[in-house]
Amino acid sequence: MHIYFANGLFSRADYDFNARLVKRLRLASGALDIYLPQENAAINDKNAYADSTMIAQADTQEVLRSDLMIAILDGPVIDAGVASEIGVAYAKQIPIFGLYTDSRQQGAMNPQKLTALQNVAENQFHYLNLYTTGLIKLNGEIFNSEEDLIKAVLAKA
Template identity: 55%
Template sequence: MKKIYFASPLFSDMERLYNEMVVAKIRETYPEFDLFVPQEQMGINDKNAYADAKTIAKYDTDALLNSQLVIAVLDGTSIDVGVATEIGVAYQAGIPIVGLYTDSRQQGATNQKKLDALQELAESQFSYINLYTVGLIKMNGIIVDNLEDLIQEIA
């Protein structure tokens, strides 16, 4: 059975609900895959309870290293630090990574007004994503910009 690790921020309602929607679509499409979702691991992620840093790190890293694929949600003001760490561990272990980056500011890359605005201080119309982390993904995987492409890449 193919094991997939789902790396995503998980601390706000918005993040958790988005994760639930994405995970439900993956499970609906690939019921034969075993999907590890950290936010579902209440033994270590119940924020009303307590798990120390080493317990969390060991639990999630063991699950990640036992996976054949990592899905990494890259959306947000910046890539979530936990997700970036998981990407680094997956890269080092040689586990393929599919990054999901849906930021709509990437649209219009040929719009001349948006390109001209890059010459003005603080007027970029595009989002920024950490290039080191992106490079790790691209050296051992792919980045997609929508859920449909993510579903296809999982296969």
């Protein structure tokens, strides 16, 4: 099974997270062929040069040959590149598994948090773009733990 792994890769934190989670997936099953864009030095060695069309062509080609996309949704907003990749995968009916681990999703039944929503600028929850998450849900699923994501990937493989 060919998997496209979509996440930002420019901060050390994202880069390390991507490498760690992809390693866990690869160890879980040798049947997984995972494309991790940061491993493609031809377009992502930032000491070298790749223009926007080179990057778009290389990553789009990998999205289109994928059987599944894993999209990381964490961050202040969904990474712009990840959102674009989700759109391409959805348009080609490639299943998408999102991972959303933001701790602000906790306490959804807490009455104080719910009451606070009535006050301006007191939203205790994180917002994700509903169009982008809707595309995922129309052709996949969103998980809130790495373990659940890995189980779902293995079940699909």
